[in-house]
Amino acid sequence: MARNNRSDVRLDAPKGLRSNVIPRRNRQSRDRFGRGTEAIARGMGTPWFLVILTVFVVAWMFYNTTAPEGLRFDDAAIGFTALTLILSLQASYAAPLILLAQNRQDDRDRVQIEQDRQRAERNLADTEYLAREVVALRLAMKDLASKDFIRTELRAFLDELDRDAEPDAEGRRAAGSPSV
Numbered sequence: 001m002a003r004n005n006r007s008d009v010r011l012d013a014p015k016g017l018r019s020n021v022i023p024r025r026n027r028q029s030r031d032r033f034g035r036g037t038e039a040i041a042r043g044m045g046t047p048w049f050l051v052i053l054t055v056f057v058v059a060w061m062f063y064n065t066t067a068p069e070g071l072r073f074d075d076a077a078i079g080f081t082a083l084t085l086i087l088s089l090q091a092s093y094a095a096p097l098i099l100l101a102q103n104r105q106d107d108r109d110r111v112q113i114e115q116d117r118q119r120a121e122r123n124l125a126d127t128e129y130l131a132r133e134v135v136a137l138r139l140a141m142k143d144l145a146s147k148d149f150i151r152t153e154l155r156a157f158l159d160e161l162d163r164d165a166e167p168d169a170e171g172r173r174a175a176g177s178p179s180v
Contacts, residue, residue, distance in 0.1 A: 040101075041098045041100070044098070064076055064083075
């Protein structure tokens with residue numbers, strides 16, 4: 001009978017990979033929560049949020065100021081206590097959500113900076129390698145023979161062959177053999 005319980009201690013896995021005493025939720029749910037906090041923080045930072053919040057506060061204050069005494073739920077005489085509590089509650093939730101979103105952004109920035117640093121190191125290593133190869137090619141090109149050098153060497157070799165061929169031709173003529 002196989003058990004599928006994650007809380008079982010697995011002896012075939014390294015200790016760091018074993019589940020803890022308190023089971024953790026999977027990473028997807030943490031990412032989902034993080035994405036949600038970022039969406040809320042991003043929404044709170046928009047002009048539309050400020051416009052909607054301003055319209056809400058103005059409507060709240062207008063209704064509780066102009067409505068008949070029996071229909072008001074937050075009195076202006078005591079300073080709109082319910083509105084103040086609602087805005088304080090909103091602010092008390094907004095601050096941690098914004099901090100969570102900033103922490104996630106800092107983590108992404110840190111990873112991006114590390115990737116940029118590694119890419120820059122690879123580019124530097126590639127550039128240094130290519131510079132060394134260019135220097136090696138330039139040094140090798142100095143050792144290569146130029147066209148003019150090869151021409152002069154070939155002319156000298158042909159002149160030498162002509163000089164060597166002349167005594168043979170004179171010797172053959174003297175011997176009576178036909179010249180080639």
